[in-house]
Amino acid sequence: MSDAITAINLKRLIEAAASTIAAHADELTALDQAIGDGDHGYNMKRGFDALLGEADTLSAKPLPDALKAAGTKLVMTVGGASGPLFGTFLMALGKELPAEPSRVDFATAFGKAVDAVAARGKSEAGQKTMLDVLYPVRDALVAGKSGAEIATVAAHAADATVPMKAIRGRASFLGDRSIGHMDAGARSVSLLVATVAQTLGETA
Numbered sequence: 001m002s003d004a005i006t007a008i009n010l011k012r013l014i015e016a017a018a019s020t021i022a023a024h025a026d027e028l029t030a031l032d033q034a035i036g037d038g039d040h041g042y043n044m045k046r047g048f049d050a051l052l053g054e055a056d057t058l059s060a061k062p063l064p065d066a067l068k069a070a071g072t073k074l075v076m077t078v079g080g081a082s083g084p085l086f087g088t089f090l091m092a093l094g095k096e097l098p099a100e101p102s103r104v105d106f107a108t109a110f111g112k113a114v115d116a117v118a119a120r121g122k123s124e125a126g127q128k129t130m131l132d133v134l135y136p137v138r139d140a141l142v143a144g145k146s147g148a149e150i151a152t153v154a155a156h157a158a159d160a161t162v163p164m165k166a167i168r169g170r171a172s173f174l175g176d177r178s179i180g181h182m183d184a185g186a187r188s189v190s191l192l193v194a195t196v197a198q199t200l201g202e203t204a
Contacts, residue, residue: 008200009059009199010055010058010059010063010066011055011059013195013196013199013200014048014051014052014055014059014070015052015055016195016199017048017051017192017195017196018048018051019195020191020194020195021044021045021048021188021191021192022045022048022049024041024187024188024191025041025042025044025045026041027041027187028040028041028184028187028188029041029042029184031181031182031183031184031187032184034181035166035178035181035183036184037080039079039080040080040082040184040185041184043078043079043082043083044078044082044086044188046077046079047073047078047082047086048074050073050074050076050077051070051074054069054073058070062099063094063101064094064097064098064099065094067090067091067093067094067097068090068091068094068095069094070094071086071087071088071089071091071093071094072087072091073087074086074090075087075088075091082185082188084120085117085120085121085130085185086130086188088113088116088117088120089113089114089116089117089134090113091116092109092112092113092116092117093109093110093112093113096108096109096112096113097109103141103144107138107141107142110137110138110141111141111142114131114134114135114138117130117131118131123167126164126167127164127167128161128164128165128166128167128178128183128186129166129183129185129186130183130185130186130188130189132157132158132160132164132183132186133154133157133158133161133186133189133190133193134189136153136154136156137150137154137157137189139153147197147198147200147201148197148201150193150197151190151194151197151198154189154194155190155194157186158182158183158187158189158190159182162180162181162182163179163180164178164179164183165178165179166178166183
């Protein structure tokens, strides 16, 4: 990712993200069936399919406005706990970004968006949630790591949720039985981070 990230092809990003979620919907649902409500993958697919249907409209907006609109759409269409959390992330990211963000601007806004997710979910790192990927990704962005490096950080962070005991969310009701399973939200975030990193790398 170059210092200037104003030339983002938002339509291409939406298409790539929707494709990734669709390809992994069964996997994400299987992960969620083990320790959650069992609907995460299909809920996420519904939300990203909705974004795909509005890709032209969203990509015509300034980046901050597009992100806020995309976040609102996810809140409305994903359902469950994931909709408000993923939607909050995008809405907060759009709120914090200037119209023509630099990489430093993006890293700062990303961090604030992660904090917004933590506040919305009343959670923190170490509780076996999507935050256990979002915070390491934030740190990697702040450190100036490459897209490929950030994707690796995200993948390792998702793997690291397997031995954790769930403290927040539906999985927390299982107590020790939640140990040994990857958090579905963490996996979703890692997949999306890798997709964004690859897509930005291709279009840089």
